[in-house]
Structure formats: structure tokens, C-alpha cells
Amino acid sequence: MKYGFGIDLGGTTVKIAYFDETGSMLEKWEIPTVTDNGGAQILPDIAASIRQYIDGSGINETAILGLGIGVPGPVNAKGVVNKCVNLGWGVFNISETLQSLTGFPVKAGNDANVAALGEFWKGGGQGCENMVFVTLGTGVGGGIVVEGQLLHGAHGSGAEIGHLVLNRDETIPCNCGKYGCVEQYCSATGIVRMAKLRLAATDVPSALRGLDNMTCKDIFDAGKAGDALALEVLDQFYNYAGEFLANVCSTVNPEVVVIGGGVSKAGNMLISGIEPYFHKYVFHAASGAKFTLASLGNDAGAYGAFKLALDAFGK
């Protein structure tokens, strides 16, 4: 039996997990992400944490096939990261660097794509060949699997579906600098933004009025309780989400659309809200895509990162 590590590198914590080659997660832990000094300490910290785990557990190093890591930014097929803004990183080869720090072979990928691979392997996409994964969280990320393989794209930025244009007339800029991106309407932040705009534009009474720090969950909860304004905002969100997912599915024609991220905690209400709009907008030959919720939660990135290593070094 071979073993390996899956690493999910985020802006505040690094999740590290130890797997056997069948994909059983044997252990997991977290360390803080230290972004001082341009993130210079991040990879040495990861290497030290893995070394400590190996030494403390008496693991036979020859049984370790390698490491996989998901990174919050574009990564090309050779492991070159291209500016991870949240980490302070510029351009360098993360695979080579982490390999020289640990002594194990390393395979790297974009974090959303890697989480998609995790859901494809052990989560909502199990048993499929073609999958679209979308995370509706603070932002909107995505990952696409085509005939069992992650779509990386020519510059390591495949499946940036949070930045498809949904509304060319938008006057407020997205974080990316463009106008009218999916993320401005379909992220948790975007749904709250739409609710605030709607509250400001009308005098309709609503449970959301006067909430100090309105969250996306507040809006779903109000909707469940029948609040008309909340339902109107959710309907607008479902309409936008149905449209952009229809466009993605008309393009790549998957068997399944897996929805993750904080907004997916709304559960089946979310899917039954999106599906009618999806069917309104999708090309008929691509309408067979089934919607399902992500099932690995915060572990999707670690599973997918280990799968990257398993695919690269497991044979």
C-alpha cells in the first residue's frame, strides 16, 4: 500500500491530510498561513509540518508516493504559479520548490480545480465522466472535468466561471475589475448586495430591513419564512445562476453539476430554485445535466490534491 499527502493552501489556513492510495483519509490537521514577507514562510512551514507528522508517526518514507497541493491562483501544468494575490506570491515553480523542501515529488493545481477533482473522485461527482463543479461562497469558483480529466486550460485558468459576464450593463465593478460578473450576483456576497439594493429601492416591509450584518443565510431563512422581498431577491439569484450554469453546460455538456461553497448549505431549496431557470436557458441537447450538492465540504481540496499526486506518481 502506498500513501501520500493532500494539501489545501488557503489564505488563512493550510489544510493537510494523509491518505492511503484507495483515498481513505487517515489523518488531517491545519496550520496557519503566514503571509508576511511575500508569503516566503508558507512552503517551509508546510514542509516542516509534514516532516513532523512523518517523524512522529513512524511512517516508512519509501511508501510515500508524493504530495499534491491546491493553490489559490492560476497554476500551469508544470507547476508554475502566476501571482497568488492573497498569499503575496509572484511567479515561481511551486512543485520544484516544495519538492526540494520535502524530498517528495509534488503536483500542484488551482484550488477550485483541485476541489472539483476531489468532488469528482469521492464526492458529488462520483461515477461520472464529465462534471461541472461550482463553489458559491465569498466568491464564485469552478472546476470542469472532461472525460475524467481536469480541464486546466492553456494558462492554468480553466473554469473561471465566476467571471463570466452576466450583465453587460452593470455599473459597479467586480473585484476582478470587469463589470457584471457572475460573482457579483451568485456569490454569498453578491446575494447580500442584491438584497441591500432591493431594500434601498423599495419601502416593502421585510424581515431583512434593519439587520445590522445581513448574511446570505438571513436571506434564505427569510425566504423560507415567506418574506416577499427575500423571495424576490432569491428568485433573481436563481435566474442568474440558472442562466450562467446553462451557458456552461451548453459549452461542456456534463452529466452532473455539483454545487458547493457556503451558499450550498441552503440545500435542496437551492437546487429546486435554480433548476427551472436552468431548463429555460440550456440548449436541449445539454439539458440532461443533473444537479447535486457537494458532499466533501471543506475536505474537497485535500481529497483532490491527493488525487493529483496519485494520478501523477501512483503508478
Next chain:
Amino acid sequence: MKYGFGIDLGGTTVKIAYFDETGSMLEKWEIPTVTDNGGAQILPDIAASIRQYIDGSGINETAILGLGIGVPGPVNAKGVVNKCVNLGWGVFNISETLQSLTGFPVKAGNDANVAALGEFWKGGGQGCENMVFVTLGTGVGGGIVVEGQLLHGAHGSGAEIGHLVLNRDETIPCNCGKYGCVEQYCSATGIVRMAKLRLAATDVPSALRGLDNMTCKDIFDAGKAGDALALEVLDQFYNYAGEFLANVCSTVNPEVVVIGGGVSKAGNMLISGIEPYFHKYVFHAASGAKFTLASLGNDAGAYGAFKLALDAFGK
């Protein structure tokens, strides 16, 4: 040296070409597509034409590796066509049927995807690994190549990018039954439609006013001559085309976008019109895609069809 046939099956003619395994087209000809009786005669006609060519040329049959065919409708990986409306066909396995009629192995694909494969192999996409191909013709079709492989999709309908939704408020239906599809604005037909709507909505003088059978070429010609209304319509088209191609590129992140179809005869004027809008709408990490014109013209389908056969049976 091995040889084979590439067949491009259209609604009015069938283009058949004979290739050697390096991709040199040694001969090509056409036969009419007989759509009477639910298209029952189409495959027997193709088989007879190939038989006649082989017998007339004294070809050694053992050197023939197989046939590839592009079909105007969805085709899955096993060769099952799912309703080719223009041919009168229902659901059956075209690969098995044509193999039993000819005695040669057959690989089938969707016509737009197959043309994409042709341009990828021997046309505008040569030397790339990731390509988006779009045909702006009577309709809008597409094909996507990911790491050297055609994206077929789960139901054989990958890259139906002519039916992405561009305008959710459109009140006139697309031929597909939905509203606001790319094809309604970016096909030759769609550009003429936009010009007619604009002419009806204004009194601005224009060279296009009073033309009996206005064509897309008339609009490009008027635009080149400085006609303000034509330029306005073309700008609207460039804006729509830039937006939907930006969304496709943010999704699949190709090195190159190859534009074919009748509208591509406008040449570099078309590319310089679309590119500024593309850069306005595309996600920065996917903005490296280069635009180029298709170079195989009507032969792209035959080249791609033979490449299908070569990939399947050439080893």
C-alpha cells in the same frame, strides 16, 4: 502507407475526400444528400460512391484504415446519432450501419466538432493544444479541443456555443425554441436581422435601405464604405461576439480562437472588430487567447472526419 476517407455529411451535399495518413488530401468529390424517405438512402449512396472510387482507382483495400464522418446533429462516443432533423434521421448507430455497408471501420462525430478537429489538425489551430472553434454562418456552431482532444460532452453535444444565452430579455424565439441565443445576433442571418430591426427603428439614411435581399456581406461592404447605420449594426455584432467568446474562453482557457463560416470572409476586419470587446469581457487569466481565421474553408469537415478515423484506427 495507410489511407482513409473523410466524409462531411451536410443537408444538401456529401463531401467525400481520400487522404493518406500524413493528412494529404489526394482526391475529393461531392454527391447530393437525398433526404427523401427519412434519409434512408444517404448511407447506401455514400457507400456506393466510395466503392466506385476504390474500384475505379485500383486502390489496395488492405491499405485503408477506415472512414470518418461528420454528421449534422448530436453523435455520442459510440456512434449513436440522436435525431438529425435536417436529414430526417431518428436514433440509430451510424458507425455500425456504415461499417456494414462498406466493410471498413467507421468513426462518427458532430459536424461542427469534426470541422474543429480539422482546423486543429491542419488549419488555424495547428500547433496548439487548446482551441475554441466557432463557425459564424447561417447558424453558429462550435467545437472545443482540450489538450489535443475534442470535447464531445456526456451526450455528444459539447460546444453548442451558438445557443448560449446572450440576451435574456429577447422576445423573438431562436430556431432552437429558446430566446436570446448567440445565433440570433452573431450568425449571418442574425446580423441581417439586427440590420433590418435598426432600419425599421430609424430614418437615418443608409446604403442598406431598400436592398431587396440584404446579405451579411452587404452590411460589411457598407460598413467598409463608412455607412453609419451599417457600422452601428456591426458594432452591436462585435460587442455580442466579443462577450460570448469571452465567456467561452473564461470557461475553457484556450490558446487560440479560430473563426470560420461565411461571416469569417470579412477577414481581419472581423477580428479587429471583435477583439476590443473580447478584452473588455474576458477574465484576465484567460485573455491570452489569440484570434485567427479558419484556413481550410469547406474542407475542414473532411480533414477532421479523416482525423477521427486516423486517431481511432491508425495505430
